[in-house]
Amino acid sequence: MPQQVRIPRHSPKLESVGFVADNLERIRAEIVAACIRAGRPEDAVRLMAVSKTHPVDAIAEAYVAGQRLFGENRVQEAQSKLPELMHLQELELHLIGPLQSNKTAKAAETFSAIESVDSLRIAQRLDAACATLGKVLPVMVEVKLSEEDSKHGCAPDALPALLAGIAACPHLELAGLMTVPEYTEDPEGARGTFATLRTLLEKHQTQYPTLRELSMGMSHDFVAAIAEGSTLVRVGTAIFGSRPKA
Numbered sequence: 001m002p003q004q005v006r007i008p009r010h011s012p013k014l015e016s017v018g019f020v021a022d023n024l025e026r027i028r029a030e031i032v033a034a035c036i037r038a039g040r041p042e043d044a045v046r047l048m049a050v051s052k053t054h055p056v057d058a059i060a061e062a063y064v065a066g067q068r069l070f071g072e073n074r075v076q077e078a079q080s081k082l083p084e085l086m087h088l089q090e091l092e093l094h095l096i097g098p099l100q101s102n103k104t105a106k107a108a109e110t111f112s113a114i115e116s117v118d119s120l121r122i123a124q125r126l127d128a129a130c131a132t133l134g135k136v137l138p139v140m141v142e143v144k145l146s147e148e149d150s151k152h153g154c155a156p157d158a159l160p161a162l163l164a165g166i167a168a169c170p171h172l173e174l175a176g177l178m179t180v181p182e183y184t185e186d187p188e189g190a191r192g193t194f195a196t197l198r199t200l201l202e203k204h205q206t207q208y209p210t211l212r213e214l215s216m217g218m219s220h221d222f223v224a225a226i227a228e229g230s231t232l233v234r235v236g237t238a239i240f241g242s243r244p245k246a
């Protein structure tokens with residue numbers, strides 16, 4: 001572990017000292033258990049800590065507890081946190097929220113991957129920004145598998161064209177697919193949606209061998225997502241506690 005890790009001040013937003021570390025330990029165990037039940041290797045699923053709305057101190061506490069992958073849903077917010085996080089080695093930050101075209105350059109600079117690409121226009125702007133930065137950026141396509149207006153993403157029937165368009169961008173790497181299912185009280189209700197995303201990935205994997213990641217599953221349904229093949233679960237509330245209502 002790098003020497004310069006700052007021991008986090010206890011955040012007033014956190015319920016008790018060790019709250020984040022305890023939650024991480026419990027969730028890691030639940031992930032391993034879900035992998036075993038699904039007959040998958042114990043390390044088949046990566047855990048992302050979704051730190052949106054939570055202070056840098058909470059991120060630092062998770063980092064000290066071994067967490068390396070974090071997710072933020074707004075470019076601006078992530079950018080404001082970054083100066084205090086830059087010294088944390090191996091830190092990986094993914095964008096999981098909708099991206100506007102006027103923020104693509106900042107996003108390309110700030111994040112190690114973008115999981116919420118849903119149009120060719122956004123992809124091409126990211127590609128141009130990465131050309132300037134001299135970097136190759138892993139991206140995932142967010143697929144809209146819910147009827148709700150509040151959900152973002154590419155319609156399933158528009159996916160083949162979008163994948164082909166991204167594959168033609170020299171500074172983007174087509175890394176996977178992401179989705180946010182409609183909320184159901186019983187997390188098993190999201191199983192069908194998770195299975196649909198997996199089927200879409202399998203369908204396109206031969207053509208695009210870098211397409212490997214299935215980013216699906218959140219605090220209340222990550223176990224169901226793992227049963228359906230998730231490789232990356234995005235967990236916020238269960239790690240950091242509840243967020244202020246938007």
Ligand SMILES: *Cc1c(COP(=O)(O)O)cnc(C)c1O
Nearest residue numbers: 050073096218219234235236237
């Ligand atoms: C906020 C958010 C999450 C985490 O949600 P929790 O229910 O707090 O675990 C996951 N994915 C996306 C896209 C989000 O915006």
